[in-house]
Amino acid sequence: MLAAPFLDVKNIYLSFGGIMAIAGVSFHVNRGEIFSIIGPNGAGKTSILNTISGIYPPDKGSILYDGEEITRLPVHKRPVKGVVRTFQNLELFKGMTVLDNLMLSRHIYMNYGLLSSVLWIGKARKEEVAHRKRVEEVIDFLQLTHIRKKHVFELSYGLQKRVELARAMCLEPKLLLLDEPMAGMNSEETEDMARYVIDLNEEMGITIILIEHDMKVVMDLSSRVVAIDFGEKICEGVPKEVAVNPKVLSAYLGEEKWL
Amino acid sequence: MNYTNCGNFKCSYEKDAALFQTLFSRLCIGVFLVMLVALPFLMDHYFIYILNMILIAVIGAVGLNILTGFTGLISLGQGAFMAVGAFGAGYLSSQVGLPFFLAIPAAGVIAALVGAFFGIPSLRLKGLYLSIATLAAQFIIEFIIIRAEPITGGVQGLSIDYARFFGIPINDDFRFYWLALPLAVTMTLLATNIVRSKIGRAFLSVRDNYIAAEAMGINLFHYKLTAFAISSFYAGVAGSLWAYYTTIVTVENFTIMVSIQYLSMIIIGGLGSILGSIFGATFLIVLPEALQFISNMAAGQFPAVSQIVGALKEMAFGLVIILFLLFEPEGLARRWRLIKAYWKLWPFSY
Numbered sequence: 169m170l171a172a173p174f175l176d177v178k179n180i181y182l183s184f185g186g187i188m189a190i191a192g193v194s195f196h197v198n199r200g201e202i203f204s205i206i207g208p209n210g211a212g213k214t215s216i217l218n219t220i221s222g223i224y225p226p227d228k229g230s231i232l233y234d235g236e237e238i239t240r241l242p243v244h245k246r247p248v249k250g251v252v253r254t255f256q257n258l259e260l261f262k263g264m265t266v267l268d269n270l271m272l273s274r275h276i277y278m279n280y281g282l283l284s285s286v287l288w289i290g291k292a293r294k295e296e297v298a299h300r301k302r303v304e305e306v307i308d309f310l311q312l313t314h315i316r317k318k319h320v321f322e323l324s325y326g327l328q329k330r331v332e333l334a335r336a337m338c339l340e341p342k343l344l345l346l347d348e349p350m351a352g353m354n355s356e357e358t359e360d361m362a363r364y365v366i367d368l369n370e371e372m373g374i375t376i377i378l379i380e381h382d383m384k385v386v387m388d389l390s391s392r393v394v395a396i397d398f399g400e401k402i403c404e405g406v407p408k409e410v411a412v413n414p415k416v417l418s419a420y421l422g423e424e425k426w427l
Numbered sequence: 428m429n430y431t432n433c434g435n436f437k438c439s440y441e442k443d444a445a446l447f448q449t450l451f452s453r454l455c456i457g458v459f460l461v462m463l464v465a466l467p468f469l470m471d472h473y474f475i476y477i478l479n480m481i482l483i484a485v486i487g488a489v490g491l492n493i494l495t496g497f498t499g500l501i502s503l504g505q506g507a508f509m510a511v512g513a514f515g516a517g518y519l520s521s522q523v524g525l526p527f528f529l530a531i532p533a534a535g536v537i538a539a540l541v542g543a544f545f546g547i548p549s550l551r552l553k554g555l556y557l558s559i560a561t562l563a564a565q566f567i568i569e570f571i572i573i574r575a576e577p578i579t580g581g582v583q584g585l586s587i588d589y590a591r592f593f594g595i596p597i598n599d600d601f602r603f604y605w606l607a608l609p610l611a612v613t614m615t616l617l618a619t620n621i622v623r624s625k626i627g628r629a630f631l632s633v634r635d636n637y638i639a640a641e642a643m644g645i646n647l648f649h650y651k652l653t654a655f656a657i658s659s660f661y662a663g664v665a666g667s668l669w670a671y672y673t674t675i676v677t678v679e680n681f682t683i684m685v686s687i688q689y690l691s692m693i694i695i696g697g698l699g700s701i702l703g704s705i706f707g708a709t710f711l712i713v714l715p716e717a718l719q720f721i722s723n724m725a726a727g728q729f730p731a732v733s734q735i736v737g738a739l740k741e742m743a744f745g746l747v748i749i750l751f752l753l754f755e756p757e758g759l760a761r762r763w764r765l766i767k768a769y770w771k772l773w774p775f776s777y
């Protein structure tokens with residue numbers, strides 16, 4: 169028997185007023201792969217992530233995760249199942265320190281209640297310390313040690329991107345949705361970020377859906393790629409196939425980022 | 428910014444989570460508490476009365492700051508939630524015969540439930556729209572209190588007995604201070620615990636970016652209502668203290684003006700700061716008294732203009748608040764941090 173795909177997106181539609189952001193897209197993602205979504209600006213890539221993370225459930229179609237229907241699952245329940253995302257335009261908690269941003273991600277794993285919070289007794293303290301240790305592991309991994317007590321708004325753009333990744337990691341994702349994690353970074357930062365993504369995938373076994381405009385990164389990292397244009401899937405396959413697909417080439421015609 | 432001394436390295440995560448990070452700050456807080464205990468022995472009853480009003484205001488302001496400063500939900504209903512607490516305690520003590528140490532927390536719980544109920548619109552409404560919804564709550568609650576005559580005494584209100592502690596009636600300013608002080612200190616400490624716990628972090632995340640908060644697994648429904656409940660619990664306790672202080676509870680003491688006053692306290696003191704709530708509460712209680720004092724003096728000097736002096740007092744009140752908003756938009760708490768940082772580096776503070 170063939171194993172069911174880890175994520176199965178079936179013929180989803182999403183519109184905003186008159187705009188069709190997604191017009192009947194289907195694809196699947198296998199456990200353990202890095203799966204990339206590419207397409208020109210406004211193609212509907214972020215919208216697809218929004219349906220998977222539940223921020224905008226699709227108007228039609230369904231999404232199965234690990235064999236379970238999650239199409240209408242409330243947003244806050246998805247990280248508990250292991251579906252975690254980052255945002256294209258930094259959506260950090262700006263008034264909080266890096267540490268608090270990351271500790272917030274441990275929230276779903278903390279069990280102490282209102283009473284222990286109010287009294288700050290044993291259970292609350294013990295759990296806080298235990299989770300702080302987990303968070304420090306992520307801080308070490310992503311080399312954020314020197315800024316852990318800084319407020320997010322004080323940080324450079326590149327560092328904020330890294331904090332976003334760290335925040336997602338602290339949730340211990342099984343399926344990680346990365347929306348342009350390298351956007352706006354210089355080549356050195358991009359390389360670092362690519363390294364982290366590979367480590368997450370290979371060492372921690374996290375399945376990754378990656379949206380990225382940098383084609384070199386996409387070609388290097390992905391096991392499979394889907395190309396989207398005007399809310400429709402125009403092609404799907406291994407990077408090499410997609411790169412030479414005439415439909416993909418014409419969709420990107422006039423875009424500098426290609427090549 | 429973080430102004431703990433450098434050289435203050437912690438060797439465990441437990442210590443890093445401690446409230447008072449250095450010996451010096453622990454010393455300061457100790458001295459402050461001793462002062463609070465000594466003060467009423469050194470003052471006449473008028474000043475103790477002011478202290479009592481400050482203590483009550485601190486409880487209400489800390490509560491509102493949890494809702495508005497930490498969770499980012501603007502409320503114009505704090506006065507009404509205080510009314511619920513005041514009438515709750517009044518009813519429970521005069522009709523049910525509960526002693527104050529049961530009636531006050533029970534009144535807090537009633538206010539919390541009412542607050543959580545009126546917090547439901549916060550799931551859909553934000554910012555200005557939410558403040559209008561809480562304004563509606565203010566008027567609805569006032570209306571219900573006036574109409575529910577059998578319980579609340581309607582427009583007349585309730586008249587209750589002084590709280591009794593082992594048979595001793597708490598019937599003057601000095602005695603009341605010993606009820607209000609421990610309660611205010613305890614409630615403030617509990618609030619600092621809440622805001623450093625996972626609940627406090629969840630509140631902050633809702634305030635800073637509710638979309639991301641939800642995507643990180645925060646149940647917005649749950650935490651917005653929790654914020655309303657906690658805030659209203661504080662309001663309820665403050666209101667019930669007020670009831671025991673004045674022994675006459677009427678709805679006039681908890682109008683929209685009170686709600687606005689509390690909102691001013693936390694804005695002037697500093698949104699999202701427990702310490703700021705204390706500053707703000709103190710400031711807004713002391714300011715009118717100080718202005719009154721000045722205008723009395725002026726009226727004594729120039730009896731002919733005493734009318735105008737009274738009006739000037741109101742204007743001065745407004746003016747001081749506007750000036751504060753202009754020059755200290757981040758509240759007294761920030762000024763306090765800057766002063767601390769200044770002295771830490773003194774005399775090399777440049």
Ligand SMILES: Nc1ncnc2c1ncn2[C@@H]1O[C@H](COP(=O)(O)OP(=O)(O)OP(=O)(O)O)[C@@H](O)[C@H]1O
Nearest residue numbers: 184187188189207208209210211212213214215216
């Ligand atoms: N919240 C929204 N409200 C209205 N329209 C939206 C919304 N989100 C997306 N859209 C529209 O849907 C279409 C697809 O947008 P989407 O953000 O998914 O594109 P994208 O492929 O991520 O583009 P980019 O590469 O620029 O990030 C666009 O036309 C966009 O204007």
Ligand SMILES: [Mg+2]
Nearest residue numbers: 213214215256
């Ligand atoms: Mg996008």
